[in-house]
Amino acid sequence: MPGEAAGGPVVAVIDDDPDLRATVAALLAESGFQPLPLPDGAAFLALGPAPEVDLALIDLRLAGGESGLALAVAIRQRLGLPIIMLTGRGNDTDRIIGLETGADDYMSKPFNPRELIARVRAVLRRAGRPSPALPDRSANQILPFGAMRLDLTRRELIGADGAEIALTNAEYRLLEHFLRHPDRIIARTDLMRELGNDLSQYMDRTIDVLILRLRRKIEPVPSKPVHLQTRRGMGYVFVTRSGAPT
Missing domain, CATH: 3.40.50.2300 (Response regulator)
Structure with a gap:
């Protein structure tokens, strides 16, 4: 090869x-x-x-x-x-x-x-092709939440079973932004500014669509999220530890 x-x-x-x-x-x-x-x-x-x-x-x-x-x-x-x-x-x-x-x-x-x-x-x-060895992982390259973790070096979401959960680029950037600002209410407009050009392929309610997709991948029951929660009229908040679903 x-x-x-x-x-x-x-x-x-x-x-x-x-x-x-x-x-x-x-x-x-x-x-x-x-x-x-x-x-x-x-x-x-x-x-x-x-x-x-x-x-x-x-x-x-x-x-x-x-x-x-x-x-x-x-x-x-x-x-x-x-x-x-x-x-x-x-x-x-x-x-x-x-x-x-x-x-x-x-x-x-x-x-x-x-x-x-x-x-x-x-x-x-x-694509199943070779890649150079990665540097040793350190704590600041891993963002954990619940039983999952986001590996910033590999740009991978790792599930509780150790397998990768595939994310689109927009989903990855959204999740990384939430994990870098845990337990903080973030308005939809702030999320749109953060993602910028990656939102160009979507129409209205882009953030809502991405939130729904992300919840399906990280929440045991997407309709009752414990991590990616809604604060009605304000935005979204990401709870890294199990919390009351909203």
């Missing part, structure tokens, strides 16, 4: 911005990956019919009118590689198109470096 012999997954960074390529390549290298910075699709295709690549980071809008979308579709069909699309900040159309390609994830520019690495790890893990 690509990346195993050399000791780290190979991540192609296909972007026409040389500064961004260099920044992302340095970040990947520091995190145990082998970056492969490329300016366009032609450079990727020049690698041959079976390139030693584990994942592709692709800018949706490349220079010279080249479509990152078309490149992603071609790579997906020919190689079956996991793909993360890089899209413009605040461009809802870009994000929707990026997901419609069958991409495994998307990141809006500018992005948080730690989050990018966590997303790359998560996508590789779901």
